[in-house]
Amino acid sequence: MPVFISSLKNAVGVLMLDSFTLYFASIAVMTVMTLLNFLTWRTNKHVPGTLLYIFYPLLLLTAIVSFALIGKIPDQIAITLANNMMFLASIVHCLSLSQFLNYHGRGLKFVCLFTALSALLLVYFTFLQPSMRSRVYISDLQHIVEATFLLFIFIKYARKPYPNASIVYIIILTLVAASFITRSLFMDDIAQQDAILNSWFNSLLFLNSVIAPMFYAAGMALLCNERRELRLNKLTEKAHKDLEIRGLFLSTISHEIRTPLNGILGSAQLVLNQTSDSRNKAYCEAIINSAESLNLLVDKVLEYASLDQHDEALYEEDIEFKTWLQNLCLLLSPLAEQKQLKFELACNIPDKACYYCDQQKLRQIIINLVGNAIKFTDTGTVKVQIDLINETQLDHTLKVSVLDSGPGIEKDEIDYLTEPYIQSSAGKEKGGTGLGLAITSRLLDKINSQLEITSELGVGSVFSFNMTLAIGELSLVEQRHQSKDYLTGLDVLLVEDLDLNQKIAVEFMADDEHKIKLAKDGKSAIELMKKYHFDVVLLDMNLPDLTGQQVLKTLKRVEHKNQRTPVLAFTASLSPDEIKEYLALGIKDIVGKPLKQEKLRQALSDSQSTQTASIAVELIDTLYDETATETLTSSFSIDEVSSIYNEFILSARNKLSRCQALLEQDPEQCIKLLHRQASTAMQLGFNSYGLALKKIERRLLDKKPLNNSLNEASTLWQHSLEAYLKYVRQGLG
Secondary structure: OHHHHHHHHHHHHHHOOOHHHHHHHHHHHHHHHHHHHHHHHHHOOOOOOHHHHOHHHHHHHHHHHHHHOEOOEOHHHHHHHHHHHHHHHHHHHHHHHHHHOOOOOHHHHHHHHHHHHHHHHHHHHHHHOOOHHHHHHHHHHHHHHHHHHHHHHHHHHHOOOOHHHHHHHHHHHHHHHHHHHHHHHHOOOOOHHHHHHOHHHHHHHHHHHHHHHHHHHHHHHHHHHHHHHHHHHHHHHHHHHHHHHHHHHHHHHHHHHHHHHHHHHHHHHHHHHHOOOHHHHHHHHHHHHHHHHHHHHHHHHHHHHHHHHOOOOOOOEEEEHHHHHHHHHHHHHHHHHHOOOEEEEEEEOOOOOEEEEOHHHHHHHHHHHHHHHHHHOOOOEEEEEEEEEEEOOOEEEEEEEEEEOOOOOOHHHHOOOOOOOOOOHHHHHHOOOOOHHHHHHHHHHHOOOOOEEEEEOOOEEEEEEEEEEEEOHHHHOOOOOOOOOOOOOOEEEEEOOOHHHHHHHHHHHHOOOOEEEEEOOHHHHHHHHHHOOOOEEEEEOEOOOOEHHHHHHHHHHOOOOOOOOOEEEEEOOOOHHHHHHHHHOOOOEEEEOOOOHHHHHHHHHHHOOOOOOOOOOOOOOOOOOHHHHHHHHOOOOHHHHHHHHHHHHHHHHHHHHHHHHHHHHOHHHHHHHHHHHHHHHHHOOOHHHHHHHHHHHHHHHOOOOOOOHHHHHHHHHHHHHHHHHHHHHHHHO
């Protein structure tokens, strides 16, 4: 023990500084801390405790000056003044931090009372019964109580809301408390005249008057910054809530306005149809025009409000982009023709390129931009241009531009055009709500894009945006011509909801010059069979809305033009019981999935004869069916087949995870995604995995619990992928 105490003394002695240097260093630090506290208060005037905190270093500075005067004025007076100033600084310190943290507990009262008692005891042991040792104990104990109290409130009340500042305060307060406890335990008796030169005294003065103030100043600044951040977060949350309330208000008011507005519009039209007075007709037409303008405004406000209220996920579909865009432009061209404008589409992407995209949002964006261009262009051209600016194996980046030869836009107006209810000078002349570009900008945010506007007065404007789209499954399959040894030229109705299966079936049948109409669900199929006669119907037995069985039963109850048309089941559900059910419903033949071209050709030919159908056997339940690759490579190139497999393999796990996420939020979308994945999996030879997904799909349709089916499917996919990779490695070897 004596050796430890001796070592501790030596360590403390190392920290001893020249008294003159120490006092001036302390005075400098206190001055800087006062300035920093003042600046902190100046930027946080309404924060409790910051003003009082300015006085803490001032009181410490007074205490240090008093200690420095020992020997120049009576020692008892200097010591009493110095210690009382330190005690008062301690109370100010605790009080200001308690105010900041909104602490009003008994701990603060205890610290204040204990400090007052310590001050009285200090006077007693200075004047009535002088004892240097007792004064040191009292001073140390008061500092320990102060540090302990502040540690308590920071750990309990400040650690969560102010984590960074709490770290600073906890470190320095722990160090201060430990230092004063150590001095109380190990400092020897000293004479009063030697105290100023004692290493314990100087070391604690250095800690309390130089080191600690720097931590305290930084800590208060951090407290204020974190408080400001908390306030900003609360304001942000409030703003979001206010935005939702505003959206709900606008939505409700818009609906309420629309009801009487429709009454006005309908009444005016009735009066217009019944009156023969030209003056009354003019008034009715004015009412109708005004009501229609107001109706348009209500629609735009409601649309804008709905974007604030809802943050729905993207609904991405696989579409043949150029065809989709051409159809969209056909809808817009009459607007341009009415104004005698030249309307052009320049689509500089591959002809058969297909992408996954949210076509509803993209459709609205393009309609808004083209509609604006036509509205503000009186003569000349409106052009939609699509450019492929970057391509990878899995996605393409497109630039969509809408160019017009309108009057142009002032440069200082461009930055504000996407703000709601803001119009350019040309917009004010043409009228409108000022919401079109704001809605477009919000929609682009949802697809991770941004509207770019360039314009030149008297020349025209360009509104453009970039978007990166994943390559769709349809893009990976191209037409290949085969020898025509089978029946050709049939009118075929293909009822199939999966785009990849549609594309493959259409390509196979196109080789034999069959004419095909497509239906993606049971209701569409029934409507087409009412309107048109077909030579054969290829019917998927597991559609999103109806089963194939339900379609056939419905057809027996309604009038249609295909009473004698043979129906082929297009399905992967080929158990003996299901085959019996299909035949009992009058199905001519079964085309199993995965689709085989020879089987499809044979089934189509047999459907037009009285030959007995050759019913396919049940799909082999295997991790990977090697014949699937052989079937595809007989019609497509190695690179095409490789691309199809790569796209499916790279996205399979993510799509399964997406199914898991959609299970609670959107079960219908989950079922569609499962159906797509199952059919594609079986088409590519992952039979066991595809059948497992089919079972999950059926359980969801029947509203039965899944238990752990999705996790089991994930494990099954891993095994299936291993089997496929083993097959690939064997082929490479």
